[in-house]
Amino acid sequence: MPDKIFTHVPGMKIASEVPVLNADELSESVFHGEYVAHSRPCLIRGAVKHWPAVQKWRDADYLKNRSGQTGVYLYQSVNHITARRLKPKERVCSFAEALDYLNAADTKLGIVSTELLKELLPDLGDIRFLGKTEPSFWYTAARYFLYRNAGTSWHYHPFDETLTCQLIGRKKIGLVSSDPPFDQELCSIFFDEDYYENPAVFDGFDCSKLKWLSATLEEGDALYIPPLWWHGVVPQTQSFGATAAITWRSPLPVIAKCINKLAYDDVYMLGKTGAPGFQALLETARKLGLERELKIAWDRGV
Numbered sequence: 001m002p003d004k005i006f007t008h009v010p011g012m013k014i015a016s017e018v019p020v021l022n023a024d025e026l027s028e029s030v031f032h033g034e035y036v037a038h039s040r041p042c043l044i045r046g047a048v049k050h051w052p053a054v055q056k057w058r059d060a061d062y063l064k065n066r067s068g069q070t071g072v073y074l075y076q077s078v079n080h081i082t083a084r085r086l087k088p089k090e091r092v093c094s095f096a097e098a099l100d101y102l103n104a105a106d107t108k109l110g111i112v113s114t115e116l117l118k119e120l121l122p123d124l125g126d127i128r129f130l131g132k133t134e135p136s137f138w139y140t141a142a143r144y145f146l147y148r149n150a151g152t153s154w155h156y157h158p159f160d161e162t163l164t165c166q167l168i169g170r171k172k173i174g175l176v177s178s179d180p181p182f183d184q185e186l187c188s189i190f191f192d193e194d195y196y197e198n199p200a201v202f203d204g205f206d207c208s209k210l211k212w213l214s215a216t217l218e219e220g221d222a223l224y225i226p227p228l229w230w231h232g233v234v235p236q237t238q239s240f241g242a243t244a245a246i247t248w249r250s251p252l253p254v255i256a257k258c259i260n261k262l263a264y265d266d267v268y269m270l271g272k273t274g275a276p277g278f279q280a281l282l283e284t285a286r287k288l289g290l291e292r293e294l295k296i297a298w299d300r301g302v
């Protein structure tokens with residue numbers, strides 16, 4: 001299914017596959033030691049195939065009975081990062097109304113991104129190779145994306161580790177690290193989001209200098225997305241889809257690297273006023289001797 005989030009970004013034409021692991025063979029020590037500690041993405045086949053949500057959430061009536069009255073923001077578009085594209089497509093409604101819209105055969109595009117559906121939490125199961133983790137700074141432990149044809153334009157998470165768990169439908173995720181030689185030019189292209197209408201914004205930009213990655217998630221798979229990795233998301237199936245994002249706090253050396261990058265590099269602290277764990281981050285920065293760098297990052301942030 002062609003989608004501007006990928007077709008207008010020339011780096012996706014040269015993307016190589018993210019390393020693929022099998023959940024049944026992946027140990028906690030390998031996951032954390034070889035991937036999380038080095039902020040190295042990986043796709044874990046079958047990581048959440050046993051979760052009740054994989055079956056139960058196909059039934060819209062089940063979801064309505066559980067959380068139908070919860071208020072949500074429904075976007076009748078892809079999940080844009082720029083308010084000027086997203087806000088005109090916003091509709092505030094109940095989760096039940098959003099489900100009717102997302103399940104309607106004539107709906108072209110729609111997505112709900114929410115952390116409020118607490119009643120659905122028991123439908124998420126364990127992740128054996130994850131082990132015990134600390135609470136995230138920036139996000140709730142679980143948030144949900146329910147959609148029809150709609151992905152998310154290129155963005156990154158300033159802090160926290162993420163497992164994107166695919167529950168219903170297939171989706172493709174592109175990734176590129178914000179480490180050098182990533183630079184301000186590409187950062188501006190992604191932030192402006194004009195590539196969505198105008199692929200010519202990439203004219204003259206040498207995409208080959210960066211290592212672009214991609215992963216296709218089938219139902220039950222999970223993609224590990226480290227902090228400060230840009231990523232864009234495109235569904236590969238046209239019917240109702242569901243994804244859960246599980247987040248946890250990064251190891252201390254990764255937190256230190258993130259604070260320094262957000263203070264001095266071509267990435268910025270996004271969503272700084274909405275982070276529920278900012279106080280915990282501040283205390284961690286003090287322990288790391290990076291309080292000054294965190295203040296710089298905050299001042300540069302948006």
Ligand SMILES: [Fe+2]
Nearest residue numbers: 155156157231
């Ligand atoms: Fe994301």
